[in-house]
Amino acid sequence: MGKYTVEEAILKLKDDDVEIRKDAVKSLDGVTDEAAIDPLIEATTDDNAQVRFKAAQTLGNMGDLAVDKLIAKFNNASGQDKRFLTFALKETYSDKTIDALVSAVDDEDFGVRKTAIRGLGSLQARDKMDDIAKGLEDDDWGVRLSAIYALGDLATPESVALIKKARRAEKDEDFKKSCKKALKKADKLMKLGAKPTVSKAKPMKDIKALEKEDPEEAAREYEIHIKEGAKSQEPYKRAAIIYRKTNRYDDEVRVLNTAIENLSRLNPGKEEWFQKRLDKLTK
Structure with missing residues (x-):
């Protein structure tokens, strides 16, 4: 549960206190209420970077629910105001965004170009x-790198040839290493012969680092791993521990039950820790 209701959070997104705006945007994480879409879109231009990022991430998580309004706003935005809208579009993982992202490949803002290219990949x-x-021909190193990773995501003989060509032409060793990583990924995907599953989950090490600063946000990130059916015990354990510490009994029980169901199927034997913990809680 967020700190505020949807209605309260929408109002507090305009508060003069940045900490209140941060709490408000966090409270809207995971909502499916269309009333929050326009206020969140406006929040992508907030003075505070954390508010902008979280607003864009929340809109992205809404997927098709928010995508049409996002595209409309995106098509009329410019400059840095467009950066976080591009990120939101990318995070929807909706095919509807392809034309908008293509239009942004030549944008004047390097951040927009970089995110748009990664989104297409x-x-x-x-x-x-x-x-x-x-x-690959961009003046910005980050945009060129994004193109390499996006081509790796495409995983076709043609995209691999482009990565190899760019690697040969580049002198920067870090860039060459990134090319090598992209080639390894493309090779793996081509051998699988299947479209990769795109994950919205942050790396576990990043979420662990977040726990001390913002345990509620960390729990939300662990929940993404859980929703995607993680095979590892870790996201279930970390979420359950956070919920225990914050006295969220119902959420802890839910995570334990989900872990037992998922792990008994995906990683048999790894569900035992969760069963024992659940038994103690429900005695």
Whole structure:
């Protein structure tokens, strides 16, 4: 549960106190109420970077519910105001965003170009390979790197050839290492012969680092791993521990039951810790 109701959070997104705005945008994480879409879109231009990022992430998590309004706003935005809208579009993982992302490949803002290109790679927009490849000639190192990773996501002989060509032409050793990583990923995906499953989950090490600063936010991030059916015990354990510490009994029980169900199927034997913990809680 967030600190505020949806209605309260929408009002507090305009508060003069940045800490209240931070709490408000966190409270809207995971909502499916259309009333929150326009206020969250406006929050992507907040003075505070944390508010902007969280608003964009929340909109992205809404997926198709928010995508049409996001595209409309995106098409009329410019400059830095467009950066977090681009990130939100990318995070929806909706094919509807492809044309908007293509239009942003030539944007004047390097942050917009970089995110748009990564988004096209994540969406497996193989028919937009030429647009992605434009990033290889960009003046910004980060945009060029995004193009390499996006081409790795496409995982086709043509995209691999472009990565190899860029690697040969580049002198920077770090860039060459990134090319090697992208090639390894593309090779693995081609051998699987299947479209990769795109995960919205942050790396576990990043979430662990977040726990001390913001345990509620960390729990929400662990929940993404859980929703995606994690095979590892870790996200279930960490979420359960946070819920125990914050006296969220119902959430702890829910996570324990989910862990038992998922792990008994995906990683048999690893559910025992959760069963023992659940038995103690429900005695």
